[in-house]
Amino acid sequence: MKQPILKRLFWANMLLFPICTGALAATQQATTDSELIQRGEYLSRAGDCMACHSIEGKPAYSGGLAIKSGLGVIYSTNITPDKSVGIGNYSEQQFADAVRNGIRADGSHLYPAMPYPDYAKITDKDIHALYTYFMNKVPASSHQPPKTDLSFPFNQRWGMTFWNWTFGNDTAFVPIKGASEQVNRGAYLVEGLGHCGSCHTPRGIGMQEKAYDHQDDIFLSGGDLNGWSVPSLRGIPRWTNQEIVDYLQTGRNDKAGVGGEMTSVIYHSTSHMSEDDLSAIAVYLKHLGGNPALTKSDDKANQATTVKLTAAKNLTLGERLYVDNCGACHFVDGKGAPKAFPELDGASIINAPSPDGLVHIILQGAQLPSTAKAPSTLMMPGFSQRLNDKEVAELATFLRQGWSNHANKVTVEQVKKVRDSLEQDNKK
Ligand code: HEC
Numbered sequence: 001m002k003q004p005i006l007k008r009l010f011w012a013n014m015l016l017f018p019i020c021t022g023a024l025a026a027t028q029q030a031t032t033d034s035e036l037i038q039r040g041e042y043l044s045r046a047g048d049c050m051a052c053h054s055i056e057g058k059p060a061y062s063g064g065l066a067i068k069s070g071l072g073v074i075y076s077t078n079i080t081p082d083k084s085v086g087i088g089n090y091s092e093q094q095f096a097d098a099v100r101n102g103i104r105a106d107g108s109h110l111y112p113a114m115p116y117p118d119y120a121k122i123t124d125k126d127i128h129a130l131y132t133y134f135m136n137k138v139p140a141s142s143h144q145p146p147k148t149d150l151s152f153p154f155n156q157r158w159g160m161t162f163w164n165w166t167f168g169n170d171t172a173f174v175p176i177k178g179a180s181e182q183v184n185r186g187a188y189l190v191e192g193l194g195h196c197g198s199c200h201t202p203r204g205i206g207m208q209e210k211a212y213d214h215q216d217d218i219f220l221s222g223g224d225l226n227g228w229s230v231p232s233l234r235g236i237p238r239w240t241n242q243e244i245v246d247y248l249q250t251g252r253n254d255k256a257g258v259g260g261e262m263t264s265v266i267y268h269s270t271s272h273m274s275e276d277d278l279s280a281i282a283v284y285l286k287h288l289g290g291n292p293a294l295t296k297s298d299d300k301a302n303q304a305t306t307v308k309l310t311a312a313k314n315l316t317l318g319e320r321l322y323v324d325n326c327g328a329c330h331f332v333d334g335k336g337a338p339k340a341f342p343e344l345d346g347a348s349i350i351n352a353p354s355p356d357g358l359v360h361i362i363l364q365g366a367q368l369p370s371t372a373k374a375p376s377t378l379m380m381p382g383f384s385q386r387l388n389d390k391e392v393a394e395l396a397t398f399l400r401q402g403w404s405n406h407a408n409k410v411t412v413e414q415v416k417k418v419r420d421s422l423e424q425d426n427k428k
C-alpha cells in the first residue's frame with residue numbers, strides 16, 4: 001500500500017515544484033488533501049459503503065442493490081459525485097445529514113435500509129474525510145439505479161419521522177468510562193461506522209435494532225437475518241483475540257470459516273482494515289464480557305462421539321451420513337483443520353437457535369472469500385443433489401447434538417423450507 005502513495009506524492013511534488021513560486025505551500029496543500037482522501041477511502045471501507053452501494057457490472061458506488069426489507073424492496077442510490085443522479089450537489093452538511101440522520105438534500109427521509117441510526121456515531125472529522133473522498137476520488141457515474149417504489153403507506157417518506165422518534169437513534173458516540181483508548185477505538189468502529197449491530201443485535205417490533213451501544217446488554221447479543229442466525233459477539237469466549245483478528249482479516253481462523261452475509265462484510269470491509277483497528281475491535285468485543293449461554297467445545301463431551309464414529313459400529317443414520325460425506329474434511333472429532341476446514345464442534349452456526357444457516361450450508365456449500373492475507377478460496381461442496389430432506393434433517397440433528405454441541409433437533413419441514421427458498425433464489 002505504501003509504495004503507490006509515495007509515488008503519487010513524488011509526482012505531485014515534481015509537477016508542482018517548477019511551476020509555482022509558492023511551490024512549498026501548494027505541495028503541503030496537496031499532501032494534506034491526499035492524506036485526507038486516503039483516510040476517507042479507508043473509512044468508507046470501515047463503513048462498508050461499497051457492499052450496499054455497488055453491484056457487479058456497474059461502476060463503483062453507482063447504487064442499484066435491491067435490499068429486501070419488511071416494507072418491500074428498497075434500492076440503494078447512486079452516491080458518486082455525479083450532479084444529476086448522484087450526490088454531486090450535496091454540501092458537506094447535507095452529506096452529514098444523509099449519513100447520520102437519514103435526511104436527503106431535498107429534505108425527504110431515507111429508509112433505515114441505509115444504516116444511519118448506527119452512523120449517527122460518526123464524528124465530524126470522519127464525515128469530513130468521507131465527504132472529501134467521495135467528492136474527489138470516486139469517479140462520477142451517470143448510472144441511474146431503479147427507483148424504490150413501495151406500496152402505500154410505506155411510500156410516504158415523511159412517515160419515517162415517526163419511526164425516527166420512536167425507534168431511531170441520533171446520539172453521538174459515548175466512550176466507555178474507564179476503558180482504555182484501544183477499547184474505545186474498537187467501540188467507535190463497531191458501534192458506528194462498522195454498523196455491526198445492524199445484523200448482530202436483535203430487532204424489535206419496528207424492525208429497529210433493540211440497542212445501539214455498549215450501555216445495553218442486548219447490544220450485539222445475536223440476531224436473525226432472513227432466517228439465518230447471526231451469532232452473538234459479546235465476548236466470543238471460544239476464540240482468542242488473535243482468532244477474532246484472523247477471522248475479520250481473512251474469513252478464517254484455526255476454528256472457523258465464514259459463511260452467509262458475513263462473507264461480504266469481510267470481503268468488502270474488514271479485510272481492508274488495519275491490524276491495529278482489528279485488534280481494537282477484538283479487544284472491545286472481549287470487553288463486552290462473555291455470555292454463559294454461548295457454547296465452547298469441551299474435550300470430555302467431545303470424546304464419546306469421536307470414539308463412536310471411529311469404531312463405526314451401530315451408527316445412527318445421521319452419524320453414518322457424516323462419516324460418509326463430511327468426515328474426510330471435518331474429521332471424526334469434528335475439529336477440522338486450522339485455517340482450512342472449520343471446526344464443527346462448538347461452532348456458532350451449528351448451535352444457533354435457528355438451524356437455517358446450517359441447513360443452507362449443507363445444501364448449498366460455501367466458499368471462503370479470497371482476501372489479501374489469505375488468497376486461496378476454499379470450497380465446501382453442496383449436498384442438495386446427494387441428500388434428501390430426511391437425510392439432511394438427520395445429519396443436521398446429529399451435528400447439533402454430537403461432540404459437545406447441544407441444540408434442538410432439526411425436522412424434515414425445516415429442511416424443506418430452506419431448500420424451497422434456495423430453489424427460488426436460484427431461479428431469479
Ligand atoms: C446496509 C446497506 C447500506 C450501507 C452499508 C450504506 N448505505 Fe447508504 N444507502 C442505502 C440505501 C438503501 C439508501 C437509499 C435509501 C432510500 O431510498 O430511502 C442509501 C442512501 C444513501 C445516501 C442518500 C443519497 C440520496 O440522495 O439518495 C447517502 C449520501 C449514502 N447512502 C451514503 C452512504 C455512505 C457514505 C455509506 C458508508 C459510510 C453508506 N451509505 C452505507 C444503503 C446503505
Ligand code: HEC
Binds near residue numbers: 190197231244257
Ligand atoms: C450484513 C450482516 C452482518 C454485518 C453488518 C456484520 N455481520 Fe458479523 N456475521 C454475520 C453473519 C450472518 C454471521 C454468521 C456467519 C456464519 O454463519 O458463518 C456473522 C459472524 C460473525 C463472527 C463470527 C462469530 C462466531 O461465533 O462464529 C464475527 C466475529 C463477526 N461476525 C464480527 C462482525 C463485526 C466485528 C462486524 C462489524 C464490523 C460484523 N460482524 C458485521 C452478519 C453480519
Ligand code: HEC
Binds near residue numbers: 328341347362369381
Ligand atoms: C471437500 C471438503 C469438505 C467436505 C467434504 C465438507 N466440508 Fe464443510 N466446509 C469445508 C470448507 C472449506 C468450509 C469453509 C467454507 C466456508 O465456511 O465458507 C466448510 C464449512 C462448513 C460449515 C460452516 C462452519 C462455520 O464455522 O461457519 C459447516 C457447518 C460444514 N462445513 C458442514 C459440513 C457437513 C455437514 C458436511 C457433510 C455433508 C461437510 N461440511 C462436508 C469443507 C468441506
